[in-house]
Amino acid sequence: DAKTTQPTSMDCAEGRAANLPCNHSTISGNEYVYWYRQIHSQGPQYIIHGLKNNETNEMASLIITEDRKSSTLILPHATLRDSAVYYCIVRINDMRFGAGTRLTVKP
Amino acid sequence: GAGVSQSPSNKVTEKGKDVELRCDPISGHTALYWYRQSLGQGLEFLIYFQGNSAPDKSGLPSDRFSAERTGGSVSTLTIQRTQQEDSAVYLCASSSLPGDTQYFGPGTRLTVL
Numbered sequence: 001d002a003k004t005t006q007p008t009s010m011d012c013a014e015g016r017a018a019n020l021p022c023n024h025s026t027i028s029g030n031e032y033v034y035w036y037r038q039i040h041s042q043g044p045q046y047i048i049h050g051l052k053n054n055e056t057n058e059m060a061s062l063i064i065t066e067d068r069k070s071s072t073l074i075l076p077h078a079t080l081r082d083s084a085v086y087y088c089i090v091r092i093n094d095m096r097f098g099a100g101t102r103l104t105v106k107p
Numbered sequence: 108g109a110g111v112s113q114s115p116s117n118k119v120t121e122k123g124k125d126v127e128l129r130c131d132p133i134s135g136h137t138a139l140y141w142y143r144q145s146l147g148q149g150l151e152f153l154i155y156f157q158g159n160s161a162p163d164k165s166g167l168p169s170d171r172f173s174a175e176r177t178g179g180s181v182s183t184l185t186i187q188r189t190q191q192e193d194s195a196v197y198l199c200a201s202s203s204l205p206g207d208t209q210y211f212g213p214g215t216r217l218t219v220l
Contacts (some may be wrong), residue, residue, distance in 0.1 A: 032206065043111075043198050043211030044150065087150070091206060096166075097142070097150040 003027065003038060003090045009102040012082075018075040020101050022088030025069040031091060033064060035073045037084040038100070047073065078105045109133070111212035113199050119218045120189055128184040128215045132201030138168050140202075141174060142207065143195040150198065156182065157205050189219045 003022040022028040024033065032051050036044040048055055048062045050071070055062045061074040075082055087100040112131045120126050132139050134139040142151040151164040156176040166174070171189075186193055196216050200209040 034208070036209075038150075040216070041196060041216075043200070043207075043214055046208045046210070049208065085149075096152045099149040 004088045004098050005062075006086075006088055006101045007099060008099065011104050011106055012075075012078045014080060014105050014107050015077055016105075018073075018078040018082065018103055018105065020073040020075075020086050020088075020103065022073070023070045024088070024090040025086075027068050027090050028032070033062065033071050034061065034089040034091060035060070036087045036089065036097075037082075038087070039081075039084040047086075078094065078103075080105050082105065108123075108186075110202055111213050113197075113212040115187060115215060116213065117216045117218075119220065121220050123188055125159050125187045125218065126189055127184065128186075128197050130178045130182045130184070130199030130212060130218070132180065132182070132199070133203075134212055136201035136203050136207050136210075137179070138202045138207070138209075139154055140200045141182070141184050142198045142200070144198060144214075145195045153184070153197075188219075191216075191219050193217060205209055 026039055032049050034049040035047040037047055038044045048057055048060050050062045050064050064071045083105045085100040085102050087097050114129045137158045139156040142150045146162050153172045155163040174184045196214040198211055198214045200211045200217045202209045
């Protein structure tokens with residue numbers, strides 16, 4: 001079973017920040033938090049990952065709580081093309097994806 | 108270089124037939140994963156290969172499913188005596204090392220009539 005819990009779905013207004021939460025209360029000290037997204041029937045696309053520190057790249061920011069038991073993926077200015085299923089994964093070798101969060105960006 | 112490729116992109120077969128799905132990982136990637144995704148569902152882990160280690164087969168749903176990875180590169184997922192519930196998109200991914208970023212192929216859409 002996946003080690004993460006995410007809301008089933010979320011809506012966000014176009015141009016606003018989308019904040020996607022993930023709980024991973026059983027995370028161990030050397031496990032990374034990874035985020036992927038899947039648009040329609042395409043293969044999942046890597047977004048970002050982190051261990052302890054907050055991370056930012058051209059796609060998103062990742063905020064990890066100090067106790068590492070939860071994290072938030074932030075899409076700073078969501079566009080309609082960001083509508084997708086977003087998966088939060090905690091892993092070294094555990095390859096199991098949960099159901100993810102279906103983000104719908106609305107005009 | 109080239110990404111992960113899979114073939115065929117679509118496969119339609121009759122119930123009871125065997126099918127083989129192929130995955131070409133990114134060159135040099137030691138880890139290779141197979142998943143399947145039924146319509147409207149999340150990703151279901153099937154099997155994981157890492158180097159020369161014994162594969163993690165814990166996700167295979169039945170003994171009709173098997174996979175090989177020859178020479179540490181190309182992998183073939185075989186489904187014997189296909190059933191209608193096997194209809195899904197089968198996705199392959201590879202990563203340079205276990206736990207590293209996975210790169211996914213475009214998938215094979217299997218339809219069992």
